[in-house]
Amino acid sequence: MKLTVNDKDYDVDVDVEAEMPLLWVLRDEVGLTGTKFGCGIAQCGACTVHVDGMPIRSCVYPVGQVKGKITTIETDSSSDIMSKVQEAWIEHQTPQCGYCQSGQIMSATALLSANPSPTDEEIDRAMAGNICRCGAYPRIRAAIHAAAKSIQEA
Amino acid sequence: MSTLGKITRRTFLVTSAAVAGGVVFGTYKYKQAVPNPLLNSDGSANPEFASLNPYIKIDQEGVTVITPRAEMGQGIQSTLAMLVAEELDLDWKRVKTEHGPASNSYYVGIMLEAMAGHMYDHSTKANIIRDLSHIPAKFLGLQITGGSMSTADAFVKMRSAGASARLALTLAAAQQWGVKATTLKTQDGHVINPASGEKLAYTALAAKAATIEAPAEPPLRDPSQWRYLGQSMPRLDIPAKVDGTAEFAIDVKQPDMLHATVKMSPRFGAGIKSSDTTKAETMKGVEKVITLDNHGFAVIADNTWRAFKAADAIDVEWGEVSYPQDTAGIFKIYEESFLAEPNGTYDEQGDVELVFADAGQNLVEAEYRVPYLAHSTMEPMTAVAQVKDGRVDIWTGSQAPTSLRDAIMAVDELTEDSVHIHTTLLGGGFGRRSETDFAVSAYKIAKQTNGKPVKVTWSREEDMQHDFYRPAAIARFKGVMGLKKPVALDVQIASPSIMLSMSKRSAFPALGPDALIAEGTAGQPDDIDNIRIRTYAPELDIPIGFWRSVGASYNGFVHESFMDELAVSQDLDPIAMRLEMFGDLAPTANKVVEKVAEMAGWTGRKTDKGGRGFAYTLSFGAHTAQIIDVSMTDRGISIDKVYCAIDVGTALDPRNIEAQVQSAIIYGLTSAMSGEITFENGEVVQSNYHDYPAMRMHQVPEIEVAVMENNPRITGVGEPGTPPSVPALANAIFAATGQRIRELPMNKSVDFV
Incomplete structure (x- = not known):
């Protein structure tokens, strides 16, 4: 699975389940821990990242559904x-x-x-x-x- | 959280008797310097840096200040660094901080002050007793962040550390240049010789300075000379908190690290009756499922989410609880406790019964109820642990690192030097992280990973359902008014003893009455001729602990609601009544109340759009008064504005104090509006932010804070904003609607925007 995070391409372990929330792919697989786990049910917003500029709650967003460019807090001042x-x-x-x-x-x-x-x-x-x-x-x-x-x- | 130190009066007497028994030895030992935990255990220096005392480390890169209190949002590490930087003449832009190791050398010296008499008493006798309490506190040796104690505790200690290091560095420079030390100056990390224009960096002088014996407590600068203290300094932790690089326990990375989570019995004290972990064990990424002392399971996996999923797949039947199954049954135990002997009696004077006998219709009575509360820190409980080659490493956000070290040592009779606690930033604390449970279980899990480090992350649900809760309480008030203020006040408070709950899970003794049950109702500057405050301590095996402002979190509400009811009963202005009630007990209290009235332009309870409520509480030494304005909208009650006047004695960083007071108020208002933990089938019902909500942006009022400096002693600010916020809101709602709220949370009775 290929993900574009902060304008860099990451090859994520092909074994990652499509339903794994983006949050845990970012944190545990890619190693970008600036995005936080707070509730796991899209109630607290600690996991907010952008997909093509739109804010999403990555704790409930299956990685398999990500179609665009991901931006996290670690971005090199992308904007x-x-x-x-x-x-x-x-x-x-x-x-x-x-x-x-x-x-x-x-x-x-x-x-x-x-x-x-x-x-x-x-x-x-x-x-x-x-x-x-x-x-x-x-x-x-x-x-x-x-x-x-x-x-x-x- | 508050203070373990507010241990009971009897414990204090026992401890002081022990100290008094060997007073010469005790005083001698007390006056000895604490060992420097930055040196090797044989006293030799670490080759990588020079350490002039437990708070200062100097290497080639510069000066690092050891700030041995947990940074959980309160900005303490910056304030502590300011204390050292002020006396040591550091360049603020180059100051670095580190939490440092767990060590009894970093004990809280003012741990027992709160029980050494009323906090508003500043007589010579009271001050002597307070100072004497520092002796047993040193022998307790507790490194704790809580009780709003850190700033007051460090105020002299860490300035002295800076001043002592400055002397040593100056003497080192004097030796090098062959001049008299008194001719030298220091500035921005350098010693300067004004006669020659030469200068030497501290980094170049450190090794020599470390061999020089400088006085440990040299004279300190007069506040009129302060450069940093008293100014709003940029916090040192903030840049890393805006770009994602700040490291919390949940962000720690170690080579070959595994990921784990726990699934613990939702019924406190009840174990596993039967279970099937087969499905969980075969799930993708799962390495192992283990039991934790028959009270739960841990799933060890290669990824946190996979561990969460497998934990959900564990099939388990839990045992039964020893306490009643539901909230109604639990409150019944509270009601019955009023029939037992009181746990403690406080502030008793005059004869309330005599006044009540003659009171007739003038007797005012009210009963208040508050629920259990969870801390719900933003970062759920997390710890990384590694057990390898006889060495234990724990990376976690702890408010009590020495207690954590001791708790891990106790599991397997380990030696102190084999357990290493690395304190990270805390994603919120509020008292929850003064407990050791989550990190001790991470240690137990790490024993099963063949030396690999393991990160144990709790789900939000586990976190909320396995807290050490702010206990529920019932308070019964009776009062009789005189012309301008109450003449009699009788209070009975039922709430379980936090100290007793603590004593069951730590080495801490619980003897005699638990003063925490009454703090915030007792100990107020109430100049009332007839007064009696009695506490009752129902015993339930529901874990309870320190929650921001502890007993005062509910005593502020019950005491101040009743004062408002008494004022209303005689059609008195609550602020005018309060100023009468203080008498001559606490001039600082009069000033904060007058100040908040001036800020709000107080003319009475009614406003055009609704009403306003007043409350005052003395907690953690800080006199704090608030006025809250509410208005009625078609979507419910809107909290529009909070005015707060707080007296901290000496304000070290006004902008940070303002943030803390706003934070404490929002924490209190959140609990007032919607905070409630309830029980069904012996289990906590609430599980996440949908049913245990937190205040959100649109609900938050403007909060105006006036920081005052009249109190004779410096105080902390983490907690005192919380207690008066709840009753100020209740009293405002009464002013606006005529509805008196005696049971929390308030959303049971009214709707909020």
Whole structure:
């Protein structure tokens, strides 16, 4: 099975079952552990990655159904948008324990790619699938607004 | 989580008697420096770096500060590094941190302070007793991250480590240059000779400095000279947390590593009655299925998902539990416990019965109930273990590495130097990772892999159904109001003893009453003439443990809800009543309450769109007051705004403190709205985030935090934001709707947006 992850081609063990969730292929087979396991049922968003730019919950997404290019948190700033998001995350000192943050950043990047200046309500909707038990939400919101501003200024 | 240290008063007396019995020896031993765990066990230096004391390692690359507390999101490793960097004159941009080994040398010295009198008492006598409590704490030697203790514990200790190292490095430079040390300065990792303009890097001086005996506790800089402390410094852990490189236990990679998961008895204390593992054993990728002490199974495989699938395929019938099958039956045991002798009595003065006898219609009564709660850290329980050539290595996120080391040693009578704990970043802790169960079972699994390392990852379901829960509680309040404040308050609280539960799974003794049951109702600056607080401890074999703010997590709710009910009964403003109630006990408390009222522009409970609630709790030494605004919408109650004033004594990093307070409030509000663990057939019903929800972005209010510095002692901030958040919300809902919520979670009674 061939997967394209972060613009690099990976040959994954042909033995991988088609129904194995993409999350576990990335983590245990490819060795990219930046994408996190949180719930296994698409409830928490810690496993969010992009397939052709669309955010998906990799913990329930069978690897056999992946047809496009996969982007994970480890990407070499594949888009300027993601690097702006990461900069804003640092500027606002957003992460606490940090475990959910890969997923938060992937969701925020997808939001800003589709909508460069989201309102608070649009942020609420786009980020609704991502849980943060540390409650870093106020700074996630502030960082998304800051990233939106810096994308527009770029 | 709180403090193992709040062990019972009787335990404290026993310990202090033991210390007093050999006071000369004890004090002598107490004053001896702790061994440096960065040196080899024979005291020789590691060839790869120089270590000037247990907190400082210097190699060719630079200075690494050992920050021996778990980084679970609270930013502690950056705050601890600031303490050293301030005195050692390090360049913040080049500071590196490491958790370091498990070692009793990194014990929490203030472990027993909380039981050495009321936290609001700052009299000379109270301070002497607090300081004396450091002696038995040293002999306990517990390296624990919890109880909001880390910052206060390190405040002097780690600045001293920095100052001592700076002296040693300066003396080394003075020897090298043949000048007087007093003529030299230090700056950004260098010793400078202002007379000659020469400078030497610490990295070049370290080896020589390590041979110089510098005073361990030199004078510390006056706060007016601080460069880093008191400033919002960029956290050192954050860059790796935005690009996926931060390493949690679940990310550890070792050569030839296997993957495993567990399937444990969902009925606490009940074993395997019958089982069939044949199907699981033949599934793809599965190496082995083993039993774990007859209480469960582990599946060892080549991939985590395959281990999960095989665990699901194990066919098993479990035994029966010793406690009632369902929540209603469990609460019945709680109700019956009120008929037994109290477990403890607190803050007793005056005669409440006498006041009640004459109270007639003025007697106010209420009963409150709160449920069991899970921690639900984002990273499920995970540990990597390897057992090879007589050596045990454990990589895990632990809040209690010395307890974990001891627990593993106890399994097979291992020696201390054969067990190596590598503490990774924690994907959330909240008290759950102060337990050792998940890492001890990883050790047992690793014994079956012929020396190969194995990563043991729990599913979310296993994590939620095998927690050490915040215990449920029932609290019964009676009170009588005077003109401006209560004249009598009688409280009975029933909740199982966490210390007793702990004592059954660790070497920790549980003797006498468990003060944790009442903390947050007892120990408040309540200047009430007649008061009595009694606790009852029903015994159930449901594992319970430390959950962010521990006893105060529910005592804040019950005490502050009842204060609001008392104020309402006399049509009093709750803030005016509270300021009366403090009397002269705690000036810091008055100031946080006045501050939060000013922030919110408080004029009363009603607002145009709904209502607002007030609450105040003293926990972990920090006086904390909150006002919450709610409004009514057609989709339910919206939590619009939280105002919080907290007094931390000395604010080392204001931006990080703000994050912690917001975090603690959101953790509390989540529990208030929807947090509940229930039982059926002796098993926990909830299994994942769909039925044990967490607050999400659209529900989170604006949270404005004022950090104050009036308290005479520095305090921690990880927990104190949680206790008042729950009652402030309940009181706001009452103000908006007239509905008094006495049972949690609140979504049983009202709908939220």
